[in-house]
Amino acid sequence: MVNIPFQIRPAVDDDRLPLALLFAEIAGERDGIATEPPVDIEARAASWTLDGTLVAVAGTEIVGSLHIDSSPFGFGEIGMAVGREWRGRGVGSALLPEAIELARERGLHKLSLGVFAHNRAAIALYRKFGFAEEGRRIKHYRRASGELWDSIEMGLLL
Numbered sequence: 001m002v003n004i005p006f007q008i009r010p011a012v013d014d015d016r017l018p019l020a021l022l023f024a025e026i027a028g029e030r031d032g033i034a035t036e037p038p039v040d041i042e043a044r045a046a047s048w049t050l051d052g053t054l055v056a057v058a059g060t061e062i063v064g065s066l067h068i069d070s071s072p073f074g075f076g077e078i079g080m081a082v083g084r085e086w087r088g089r090g091v092g093s094a095l096l097p098e099a100i101e102l103a104r105e106r107g108l109h110k111l112s113l114g115v116f117a118h119n120r121a122a123i124a125l126y127r128k129f130g131f132a133e134e135g136r137r138i139k140h141y142r143r144a145s146g147e148l149w150d151s152i153e154m155g156l157l158l
């Protein structure tokens with residue numbers, strides 16, 4: 001495994017396509033995020049909300065991203081993903097504090113998210129940064145396979 005450095009920065013317009021490609025790749029794993037294939041990459045790129053999106057970049061490659069969807073009610077909903085070959089190398093741990101900082105700057109009082117109950121890496125990452133488990137949604141997500149997956153709601157008061 002090569003130890004290439006990466007940096008975190010806000011997303012810019014040129015990131016749309018790589019963001020959509022990374023998203024589609026991870027959707028194809030059918031494991032960590034809710035979306036499953038097919039992903040319309042061009043539509044996803046065009047509609048990506050750059051405001052509130054942070055990217056992790058290694059060289060010219062986007063290796064991870066995190067988006068905060070700010071609600072009018074003071075909380076922000078997080079979605080994040082790191083490319084498979086970059087996992088376990090601290091990318092998520094670099095994105096999350098930057099997101100917490102951004103959320104504070106924007107005056108949000110809370111960050112929240114839903115995570116599949118089997119997603120041990122994600123749950124460990126969120127706990128590491130102080131997120132608490134707030135509840136479990138039973139058989140909430142119907143997958144393309146027909147399986148019904150539980151999700152855990154997690155939140156962090158800022």
Ligand SMILES: CC(C)(COP(=O)(O)OP(=O)(O)OC[C@H]1O[C@@H](n2cnc3c(N)ncnc32)[C@H](O)[C@@H]1OP(=O)(O)O)[C@@H](O)C(=O)NCCC(=O)NCCS
Nearest residue numbers: 032080081082087088089090091092093115121122124125
């Ligand atoms: C969840 C995800 C974002 C974590 O990102 P990452 O860059 O791999 O995370 P890090 O390397 O910073 O690891 C963060 C912590 O997670 C835990 N962790 C990482 N990989 C793990 C694994 N395979 N099993 C259990 N815990 C793990 C560790 O506690 C680690 O902290 P530590 O290194 O201080 O011990 C990444 O696995 C991912 O994108 N998965 C697919 C998409 C997804 O599940 N998104 C989240 C949807 S809610």
